[in-house]
Amino acid sequence: MTAKKIPWAALVVLVxxxxxxxxxxxxxxxxxxxDAEPNTLRDDFKDHYRSAIAAAYASNADLERARARLALxxxxxxxxxxxxxxxxxxxxxxxxxxxxQVASLASALQGKVAVDPLPDATxxxxxxxxxxxxxxxxxxxxxxxxxxxxxxxxxxxxxxxxTATLRPTQIPTVTLGAPYQLVGQDxxxxxxxxxxxxQVVVIDKRRQHIPGAEIIITWNSGEEHIFTGLKPxxxxxxxxxxxxxxxxxxxxMADGGTPASELSAPECTNxxxxxxxxxxxxxxxxx
Amino acid sequence: xxxxLPILVAAVLGxxxxxxxxxxxxxxxxxxxxxxxxxxxxxxxYVLMVAEAYQAEQDPALAAQRLAVxxxxxxxxxxxxxxxxxxxxxxxxxxxxxxxxxAVALQTWQPIPGxxxx
Numbered sequence: 001m002t003a004k005k006i007p008w009a010a011l012v013v014l015v016x017x018x019x020x021x022x023x024x025x026x027x028x029x030x031x032x033x034x035d036a037e038p039n040t041l042r043d044d045f046k047d048h049y050r051s052a053i054a055a056a057y058a059s060n061a062d063l064e065r066a067r068a069r070l071a072l073x074x075x076x077x078x079x080x081x082x083x084x085x086x087x088x089x090x091x092x093x094x095x096x097x098x099x100x101q102v103a104s105l106a107s108a109l110q111g112k113v114a115v116d117p118l119p120d121a122t123x124x125x126x127x128x129x130x131x132x133x134x135x136x137x138x139x140x141x142x143x144x145x146x147x148x149x150x151x152x153x154x155x156x157x158x159x160x161x162x163t164a165t166l167r168p169t170q171i172p173t174v175t176l177g178a179p180y181q182l183v184g185q186d187x188x189x190x191x192x193x194x195x196x197x198x199q200v201v202v203i204d205k206r207r208q209h210i211p212g213a214e215i216i217i218t219w220n221s222g223e224e225h226i227f228t229g230l231k232p233x234x235x236x237x238x239x240x241x242x243x244x245x246x247x248x249x250x251x252x253m254a255d256g257g258t259p260a261s262e263l264s265a266p267e268c269t270n271x272x273x274x275x276x277x278x279x280x281x282x283x284x285x286x287x
Numbered sequence: 288x289x290x291x292l293p294i295l296v297a298a299v300l301g302x303x304x305x306x307x308x309x310x311x312x313x314x315x316x317x318x319x320x321x322x323x324x325x326x327x328x329x330x331x332x333y334v335l336m337v338a339e340a341y342q343a344e345q346d347p348a349l350a351a352q353r354l355a356v357x358x359x360x361x362x363x364x365x366x367x368x369x370x371x372x373x374x375x376x377x378x379x380x381x382x383x384x385x386x387x388x389x390a391v392a393l394q395t396w397q398p399i400p401g402x403x404x405x
Contacts, residue, residue: 013294015301016301019305023309025305025314026315036329037326040319041325048322052340055336056337058340059340059342060342
């Protein structure tokens, strides 16, 4: 019995040609994706996508539709992704309107359209102005169905189909650009807080936090611009600033309105009778 | 059997296996896709978002800027294609009207010279 000769030459050619074929398929002519899904988008384009979702939400206030669209991006926590995006947008100086749209959607997803706890005096100011919402009918997005269309290649991903289901949706009436009113100025002597902490809260007429609002803090030798929404855990209309002792500050909204003036870190005493620097909590409201 | 025949068969087999593996079994995985590669229904929904925003903002330049991420075609053409797909896919009348309004606005909109879209 004789052993068969191994066809080494053919095997070598097979391996080489396999490598050539693989190189062609991966490098020279790779599979072209023409029917991509939003979750495969590059990060900066995902930001564009979220901004568009937020702009649409700002227009139609349809949270379910916004939620369904955000789900396409497969973010682990869509509201966190939106908040992080709002901060990136602030850092690069994008328009406050766009930032506000993104931050507002983040707030809505978190269910943080809630009311800011204002002093009783403010309650009186806002009473009588809380009925100015309107009811409009807007379509909502239906959930995804698995109907493939004839226009695109069949894939395993269900195709979103929109169906008309009308329902009343409350659209908040925000008066953009209206001057803000100073509705609260409280002295803080909480030893738990940082010394000289100046807290600013910006709310709308329904006392909902307004994210992305620009605040200007001035003192005799300088000026600082801060924005609400960078600490969403403290509220999307919250911003803060550390005051230097013995410096007098003035705080106003960039969009105009009543300023808070003559602010200087107050002297407080803690439980051990030791003096320390207190702070302020300033509240601006859009009428 | 000629001596070159096994070599030729091996070459063809090797190439075929390589292509099948590279194109079908384990193709290149893309993770950084640009929006122009989005599936038509997602592109249409993106256009619908822009149309919804346009309804409130009435700013065709901003709408065109948003649509520019979908490719280099004129914004009016992008909106028009989306409208066609939305019609074929029986989108709700309200959504169709929004996309149509955007498409019409972009057809008459002229970009200001010197400005560029992203």
